[in-house]
Amino acid sequence: MSRLSRGLHSSVLDNFGLEAAIGRYCDDFSRTHPIKVNFELGDSEFSDFTRDEQIHLYRIVQEAFTNIARHSRAKTVWVKFDHTACELQLTIRDDGQGFATWDGKQNLSRHLGIEGMRQRTAIMGGALDIASPPAGGVEISLWIPRRRAAPAR
Ligand SMILES: Nc1ncnc2c1ncn2[C@@H]1O[C@H](COP(=O)(O)OP(=O)(O)O)[C@@H](O)[C@H]1O
Ligand SMILES: [Mg+2]
Incomplete structure (x- = not known):
């Protein structure tokens, strides 16, 4: 089961739903990394x-x-989903060293992770923001509109 969720076998989503799939991924991650x-x-x-x-x-x-x-040296990660009637907000924050290893001059074509997250968010009509909060670490926030809901009258 845990190996399936790492690779995200489609049956995990279909049988257990997204929250279970992400929950299992988080459990796996904290078991295999010294990060809470x-x-x-x-x-x-x-x-x-x-x-x-x-x-x-x-x-x-x-x-x-x-x-x-790979990059943060964090001890703790926070993942939070917030739902309102009109949008989904997802925040992923760590308490690591921030963008210490990133000088902006690296070959961008070799670093497509953040770009990929941005593109996936854009495909859903949303927006993604990456910040290095003064307290340290990296915080990724994204907002996705729930345009599928019937319009309020
Ligand atoms: N949580 C993080 N903590 C510290 N640095 C980060 C974090 N996430 C990304 N980075 C920095 O941003 C760079 C770009 O990330 P990414 O686009 O995913 O490419 P890659 O992981 O392949 O290097 C990383 O190489 C790293 O320097
Ligand atoms: Mg990456």
């Missing part, structure tokens, strides 16, 4: 996201965690 994961799901409701969109969301979380494992 705080996963806050809120009143999650992903049923108005298509299967492709749910895969985008999963891949975004996966890429953010891969970066944290």
